[in-house]
Amino acid sequence: MKDTPLCNCERDFLLKAIEEKKRLDGRQTYDYRKIKITFGTDYGCCFVDLGKTRVMAQVSCELVAPKDNRPNEGIMFFNVELSPMASPAFEQGRQSELSVKLNRQLERCLRNSKCIDTESLCVVSGEKVWQIRVDVHMLNHDGNLMDAVSIAAITALCHFRRPDVGIQGDEVTVYSPEERDPIPLSIYHMPISVSFSFFQEGTYLLVDPCEREERVMDGLLMIAMNKHREICSIQSSGGIMLLKEQVMRCSKIASVKVSEITELINKALENDKKARKAGGRCGFAESMPQERITALKKDKTAVEMTDVSERANEIVQKAEALPQTVPSPVVPVPGVGQVGQGPQNTWGLDEEEDEEDSDEEQEEQVTKMEEEHSENKEESRGGEVVEISDSEEEEVVILHPEKPDRTPKNTGSTSHQKVAASSKKRTKK
Amino acid sequence: MMEVCGSSNVTLREFGCEQSLLSRPDGSASFIQGDTSVMAGVYGPAEVKVSKEIYDRATLEVLIQPKVGLPSVRERSQEQCVRETCEASLLLSLHPRSSLTLILQVLHDDGSLLSCFLNAACMALMDAGLPMSCLFCGVTCAIDADGQIITDPTAAQEKQSRALMTFAIDSTEHRVMMSSTKGSFSVYELQQCIAVSQKASEKIFQFYRDSVRRRYSKTL
Amino acid sequence: VHPPCFVQPRTAEPLEYHRSFLKENCRSDGRELSEFRATTLNIGSISTADGSALVKVGNTTVICGIKAELTNTTVETPGKGYIVPNVDLPPLCSSRFRPGPPGEQAQAASQFIADVIESSEVIQTEDLCIERGKLCWVLYCDIMCLDYDGNVLDACIIALLAALKNTKLPEVIINTETSTPEVNLEKKQSLHIHKHPVGASFCVFDDSILIVDPTSEEESLSTAQLTVVTDEEGQLCSLHKPGGTSLPGEKLQECISRATTRQREIQKLVDKVINSVKTAQ
Secondary structure: OOOOOOOHHHHHHHHHHHHOOOOOOOOOOOOOOOEEEEEOOOOOEEEEEEOOEEEEEEEEEEEEOOOOOOOOOOEEEEEEEOOOOOOOOOOOOOOOHHHHHHHHHHHHHHOOOOOEOOHHHEEEOOOEEEEEEEEEEEEEOOOOHHHHHHHHHHHHHHHOEEOOEEEEOOEEEEOOOOOOOOEEOOEOOOOEEEEEEEEOOOOEEEEOOOHHHHHHOOEEEEEEEOOOOOEEEEEEEOOOOOOHHHHHHHHHHHHHHHHHHHHHHHHHHHHHHHHHHOOOOOOOOOOOOOOOOOEEEEOOEEOOOOOHHHHHHHHHHHOOOOOOOOOOOEEEEOOEEEEOOOOOOOOOOHHHHHOOOHHHHHHHHHHHHHHHHHHHHHHHHOOOOOOOOHHHHHHHHHHOOOOOOHHHHOOHHHHHHHHHHHHHHHHHO | OOOOOOOOOOEEOOEEEEEOOOOOOOEEEEEEEOOEEEEEEEEEEEOOOHHHOOOOOOEEEEEEEOOOOOOOHHHHHHHHHHHHHHHHHEOHHHOOOOEEEEEEEEEEOOOOHHHHHHHHHHHHHHHOOOOEOOOEEEEEEEEOOOOOEEEOOOHHHHHHOOEEEEEEEEOOOOOEEEEEEEOOEOHHHHHHHHHHHHHHHHHHHHHHHHHHHHHOOOOO | OOOOOOOOOOOOOHHHHHHHHHOOOOOOOOOOOOOOOOEEEEEOOOOOOOEEEEEEEOOEEEEEEEEEEEEEOOOOOOOOOEEEEEEEOOOOOOOOOOOOOOOHHHHHHHHHHHHHHHHHOOOOHHHHEEEOOOEEEEEEEEEEEEEOOOOHHHHHHHHHHHHHHHOEEEEEEEOOOOOOEEEEEEEEEEOOOOOOOEEEEEEEEOOOEEEEOOOHHHHHHOOEEEEEEEOOOOOEEEEEEOOOOOEOHHHHHHHHHHHHHHHHHHHHHHHHHHHHHHHHO
16 A cells, blocks of 8 residues: 655745754654653563554564674574554565664664673573563554654563573573562663654754655665663664764753653663552553543443343254265275265366266266276386376376377276277267 | 352453545545554445456555564565455455555554454445445454463463464354464353453444544534 | 256356355355365375375365474473475465465464364374473474465365375484484384364355355455364364354354364364275275
8 A cells, every 4th residue: 555645835845844843743843742651461572652653672582602703692582573564665574775774773873882781691601692682563653763663672671581590511491480589681782763854955954753754865874872861773874965063063952862762761671660569560550540431441341141042952953864875975986085075076077967868977987987997006117107097097098199008008998988988978978 | 160250351452543644545544453553445336457357357566564674474464354354344346347555554563463454445435435234343262371361462472372362253143254363272261252342342343423423423 | 956947157257156146055166065075185295294194175286295304302392293285375375476485375274273282182282292302293284275266265274284194204213322323214104183174164145155275266255264173072172263254153153163064074084094005005
């Protein structure tokens, strides 16, 4: 499905508004939209709402063999999934330019910045390490996917707990969460990406562009930074030239935004920890807004069981009694059997169906089967005749008209009938 | 043969739904059964690819997105079940040569996932305002080792069960639209599960009605 | 059976054409509503496979080959071997299938066969284990459709069952000194088949008429399809109805009764064919 294009009027309107320092949703130039972080029932599941943009990240782990050049390091794997749910322009199972870009940027932001201690993920050097997999699903695309993805991914990584392992000799046991408490990942710092969009060849700048603004922008600058004001990655796309001062200004804005967001993430993590400790229920079900009229919840309800078994009984008893006997199958030759009187395979059998006398038909078929059998034998002995299927009988006659030794090999009684049958066919043709 | 299922297990976990929660899709809903939650989005009727065009009705595509990794053969078979159920209830001939896309995203799997897919799909189709001949809902029943029926089982109950059945029930005559089973069971057990599912479906349809009533309560 | 005196043209009005037959309680190919097409079974059709069977249900032709390989057991199931079924619907069997990766129908069929194997416990995977936690058999069951004329699921199950019954595995001894497996090809043993699941497929016409063993034309015109799989004890292994028009419990019961008879019919066929080979040897 294609995305709805933006008309020129809308484009002009948007650009005009940006020139006048106004944004569609009433934000100021450097304002972020409202960020909401919620967690799923599992460890390592995180939902991030950035305005109307919504993404979900899920972290999972698996024991695998390490890479040859890094025998004592765990493996990090990132997958950004542009689900068609987020936008009609996204297609299932196709690597689009955007998905490659997001994947690459997330890898730079989280893997290349060495924010996760991969060495602690080693179980047996050179043999078994943990592979940490981060799947990020887009649920709703309303611009600035990258920032939402990076927040969701790092929060999910902070929230995740991997199962504990024990090593006895060369045997590795993975303990279930009931046996031993799962262990959090060791994370050195939290890089967060902040996006800036540029308009009119870099004259105007906006933080956290929404989808409409992204469509009219000329260029995008993504800065990934941690709260210690260390830049982890800078990526500029869209082909605009930026001055040194512009980049410096952006990095200053980014440092402010990053410290705000980091604080928010830490708060969210702490709240979730408390809620889990208190033993209360947590997860997506709890984060559903109750006050909205589009949402409704119903408590656990019992299903009435009156007359359920009576009804079931009634239906079972009303059913027809099964016939005592079933038709016996015909086995003309060892290894071949047939059952049923319905339409036969029409692989060359269509002419038999025209036969009026069913007895004759049956007999003829048996003959054919027998003949086939003898052919089979012939094949196994001599190996020159390649015809195995019963249906090819006619064609054999046509394709190899000279086969003197074929008829004599059949038994007397059947050969007679066979000749009669095939001659009948030929006259029909 | 006549053992009646223990009433304590024949319950539906608390369930909830939120509609129109995403801005991009034409219809969206999230459905929650206990901890199992699914989000659904519907796009359409919209332009269709020429290769998928059907001359007398709309083409419906259903995509199931697992939480981890890419969709596998199991998701394909679930997609088929959901799609054919939706096709039977939607009046697709009203939108010939157009496309409908339904995307289902697993948010958490704690048992009865297929029935949650069906419920989320129905709510999302309703939210998108697509014409339907009837509504449908999904109910999962498990039969445990003692032959007891458990409705809406959790993942742990599913694992211990001897047989697992999921039915889609229609709202007009409470008949079976879709059935998908696992494990072996007797005819009597099957009929019992169908009867239980029909009873349980009434609760879910009542919930559909309540949520729609609540939603439109302010516009009256 | 009295065929109708007036029928609609088949190509112009296929649905009306079939309706005019169904009105008289018969079908365009002369069958009754609950009649299967003739089912032909041939076992050992592929000499290079460990077990194989060819099944024809009317024009629908399906071949199943089983290849057994030695492999390591998985960590989750140390005491079990495993079975990997795969259903292939190549373009050669019908013009509706395109070349390339398997389509939705083929994938759904593979999943269905895998579910039937698991639900019916036709083979207990413990039997395939050779040494716990180390070595086991994996059975690759490749099912290929050669001619698609409807009801491919039933044909697949019969082919699979017959091929499994035809499969012989060589004895494997683990050498205690070198701890390497040694395969004794001289000594072969049949697999132990615990259950005999057999399927029966139905189509629903015009929301109410049930017909058994649909052809591909009937399948494409029907409003719903369902497959019932039963075993010899009358237990249901699968009631697979992927959607379509709704049916009441009573109608499902009819299908189950028909499926139970069909199971007996096919089990008899399979047993007789297997025995015929044994006695011939």
